[in-house]
Amino acid sequence: MSLDVHQIRWRSSYLEIDYSSRDGGVPWLYCVGRCQFVPFEIVGLESGVRRARLNLVLGDGREVLPGGQWIICEKIKESALVSLQALYAEYPLMPQRVDYDVRHLLPPELRDDDEAVAQYTDEERLELVARHPYVTSGVTYDDEVLERLDNLDRVFRYGKNSYAYTGVFVPKTNRAGLIYLALHMQFFQRNKTPRHRQRSRRQMQKDVFAATYSVMTKLVPRKRNRILFLKENGEGPTENMEALQSRMIERGMDKRFDIRARYRNVFAGRQNIVAWLRDLFEIARSRYVFIDDYTPVFNFIDPGEDVTLTQIWHAGVGFKSVGYARFGLKGSPDPYNSAHRRYTYALVGNEHLRRIYSEVFGIEEEALLATGMPRLDHFLDEKVEKEYREEMADKFPWSAKGRVIVFAPTFRGTGQRTAYYPYDEIDMDRLYRMCVETDTYFVFEMHHFIRKRPDISAEYADRIFDLSDESLTKLFFIADVLVTDYSSCFYDYLLLKKPVVFFVPDKTAYSLIRGVQRSIDEMAPGVVCDTFDEFLDVLRTRHYETVSPHPSSIDRAAERSGLASDRAIDTIIYGKDVPGVRKQASGKGGVVPVRQSDKSAKSERKAKELLDSKVADKDTKSASDEEE
Structure with missing residues (x-):
């Protein structure tokens, strides 16, 4: 026995196993029907306990862990596979498994015939084990783990709840009578005929888009020097896009x-076919495409391996779950045909965010470039700060008369069409009285998805303002305190070394419905307020001044250097090896895995689906049910 499992848990799409090992062994997942091992990421904990982590979204390259029965096991040592004697010496319970496997190769009428069993040579017996080189007898489980198995079943919904990807832990016993666990992963489709017809029409529309784009790429020559900035959820560029494009022009790249x-808002209303065709045409003509935020067109088309698609991503890092970090929750992306899977690269603020955004986008950490955020290149520039302060002071003279609090929460709801904020959590009368008593000016800066603005009556208008149309970045420079919730906006603000307060009265409901990627109570770099009373008290007493964020939250060299745009341009456009930007891959030569085209992915998926149809039958007959 070498592995003792102390706890199994789910964290979003991650499966985590806490264990201890007396001989350095590590756990694996193994599917007998596929003859496939899947490794865990191993991290150290305290007191000799280690944690094995697996992101199901990346269980099989850029696809989810395939359906089938996955056994928690150890991998048989190669040194034990040199001979049957070495195998039995290393694993004393192995003879029982080998005997079982041999007998089940025989016709049913001969399985009890010892003479027939004896005809198999040592080499043939060793080969049987080598086909499935896993062992479960070395893995034991604490009683608490086995008692909680029913609580570990997971259902990951997607496709507007029409599909589900499920995981169920099933306890089994091997030939030695020892318990082992198998994780059954399965895909389900809601069987409702009207919904099926509606889904088929949507699929036809997607197929038409994909076919149209394919024709365009053949008829329209792609320009090797064309760079496209594409946005489909707004009429203008994001700050990241603007910064990156401006830097390109400063460097003379426009010559x-x-x-x-191309900027437009596909969520604003019904979109005409001409606008969509224009998007496809622009992509088909471009060699480099930069996007910022979710871009629906890439749900329908694969830009192709000769296109470098880069997600700049507007956020630093917050608490709310987005992308595949919401896998299984309402509105989570499709595990196969999501725009996130198409990215060649995605930019992150620093190397510590690679793991987080690997989960969000469902892509490898090697595809995440730690360039820093382009919009922050001039964020700490004294000239820029002076310019922004003067601009804000001219527009809002009151900002120099007292304390300024900027309230910038994220939206509730599943997306742009359903976004809202629960204003009933805020008592405007009490908020106003606090502002008067403490010489404070309170500014609402609502997320651009939220259409309904705060209702500020005339009697409060001298202290409470709605400046949602202003640049949040510029407001940061006149703010003395930032108040937010699950948003990532504090990520930028911390660079100014000013305090942040987190107002989260709906913390439990938000966690269950929307999902949080990190615990706000454990990770927030500021005071966390669960009630409006507590919130007002913190603002009135300035209790936030007694809480200092961890140095790692503000000591971010990549953002402070002012070179994020240059790092992105040099790496993506010119192919330079900029120090610290790329993570070396574990494969040969540190090469970043190439994004699969739809054609190759579909052909591979067909093969997997054929195999999936056989896995259940094979598993019931194979050594996975009774082995060793």
Whole structure:
């Protein structure tokens, strides 16, 4: 026995196993029907306990862990597979498994015939084990783990709840009578005929888009020097896009490259076919495509391996779950045909965020470039700070008369069409009285998805303001305190070394419905307020001044250097090896895995689906049910 499992848990799409090992062994997942091992990521904990982590979204390359029965096990040592004697010496319970496997190779009428069993040579017996080189007899489980198995079943919904990906832990016993666990992963489709017809029409529309794009790429020559900035959830560029494009022009790249931009809001209403065709045409003509935020067109098309698609991503890091970190919750992306899977690269603020955004986008950490955020290149520039302060002071003279609190929460709801904020959590009368008593000006800066603005009556208008149309970045420079919730906006604000307060009265409900990627109570770099009373008290007493964020929250060299745009340009456009930007891959030569085209992915998926149809039958007959 070498592995003792103390706890099994789910964290979003991650499966985590806490264990201890007396001989350095590590756990694996193994599917007998597929003859496939899947490794865990191993991290150290305290007191000799280690944690094995597996992101199901990346269980099989850029696809989820395939359906089938996955056994928690150890991998048989290669040194034990040199001979049957070595195998039996290393694993004393192995003879029982080998005997079982041999007998089940025989016709049913001969399985009890010892003479027939004896005809198998040592080499043939060793080969049987080598086909499935796993062992479960070395893995034991604490009683608490086995008692909680029913609580570990997971259902990951997607496709507007039409599909589900489920995980169920099933206890079994091997030939030695020892318990082992198998994780059964299965896919389900809601069987409702009207919904099926509606889904089929949507699929036809997607197929038409994909076919149209394919024709365009053949008829329209792709320009090797064209750079496209594409946005589909707003009429103008994001700050990241603007910063990156401006830097390209500053470097004179507009003389060598054809730099284009296309911005529109596909969520604003019904979109005409001409607008969609224009998107497809622009992508088909471009060699480099930069997007910021979710871009629906890439749900329908694969841009192709000769296109470098880069997600700049507007957020630093917050608490709310987005992308595949919401896998299984309402509105979570499709595990196969999601725009996130198409990215060649995605930019992150620093190397510590690679793991977080690997989960969010469902792509490898090697595809995440630690360039820093382009919009922050001039964030700490004294000239820029002075310019922003003067601009805000001219527009809002009251900002120099007292304390300024900027309230910038994220939206509730599943997306742009359903976004809202629960204003009933805020008592405007009490908020106003606090502002008067403490010489404070309170500014609402609502998320751009939220259409309904706060109702500020005339009697409060001298202390409470709605400045949602202003640049949040510029407001940061006149703010003395930032108040937010699950948003990532504090990520930028911390660079100014000013305090942050987190107002989360709906913390429990938000966690269950929307999902949080990190615990706000454990990770928030500021005071966390669960009630409005507590919130007002913190603002009135300035209790936030007694809480200092961890140095790692504000000591971020990549953002402070002011070179994020240059790092992105040099790495993506010019192919330079900029120090610290790329993570070396574990494969040969540190090469970043190439994004699969739809054609190759679909052909591989067909093969997997054929195999999936056989896995259940094979598993019931194979050594996975009774082995060793």
